[in-house]
Amino acid sequence: MLTWRMLNLFVHVVAVVVALGGSLFSTFVLAPVLSQELEPAVRLRVVRRVVRRLGTVVLAALAVLVATGMFNLLFMGSVTPLLVLKLLVVAIVIALALYQYGRLGARIWRLSAGGPSPDVAALQARFRRVGITVAILVLVVIYLSLGLTRSPEALTVRL
């Protein structure tokens, strides 16, 4: 039970939980509650700090995913078409998360320093849409991962 492979897989799965769970919580729980409970100026002040911190957590989790994923590959010892597809989707997820937190999040931070404005609201809407896209793609990655644990050796493609 306590092997390097299991430990690596455990860290890999925890990283997925952290990346996906944080984003879903922020989008479907935190944001609606803040919009109901706080005035716009105070809400914006809280949200911009949450976005900064959450961005670090999500991107760190994705980096851990990539590293542990590569070690998983070494343990698996084979490449399937499903795995190639999963790696492509992971690359897209990282790029979108970087766009969401690195570009949109940074612009929200700068523009919101002076308080709420229509530009900030538009950026926040785009931030939410990208976030939902990232979450859906992560769910696709999880589904493909389930397939990887089930696919027969016959599907192995030698690249």
Add this chain to the structure above:
Amino acid sequence: MGGRRLRRLIRWLRGLAIVVGSVALISYSQGAHIAWRFLSPSFGAWWNLHEFWLMEGAATLLGLLAGIRVGARIAGEEQTASASTAALALAVILLIPLTKLCAAVARIQFIGGDARLQSLLVGVGGYEAGIRLDSLLTAVLYSLKTAGFGFLLGLASFGVIHAALLLTEAEVSRDPARVDHDGPARRQE
């Protein structure tokens, strides 16, 4: 490091990786270390020992640089000079272990020469040419796979460094939107 100097450094490293990687790839796939041995036995022996890792190191570095560059483009280059510099420094410092990791992963299901492809190449170009072409193609594919994994690592490492720097900047900078809600209460006390 300024944006222009950083871009120049990245271009220089990319050029170096392409030159070294190409030479090492052709030498490794074609057994060209023999030529070096004729010219200089000691250098030829050293080259034979290291040409594979030079090929893989160059491929990994190319992948890492591409990942960092793409990450900087996505995040908006005007904000990312610090993150790019840090990611680049990390990539150079960790190049040797990352090369070993990417090369090991790229080796999975790696074929020294698929029988069908080799047969096709031999059929088209003759035995000698076919075998050499198959070796070259295999080395190119292997290097591309290594660079691909390097790209993923470069992109991911840039992302986390960029986000961490933004968070650090946010924590230490004075936030003009910050309102001291407790101020009036404290002053009354």
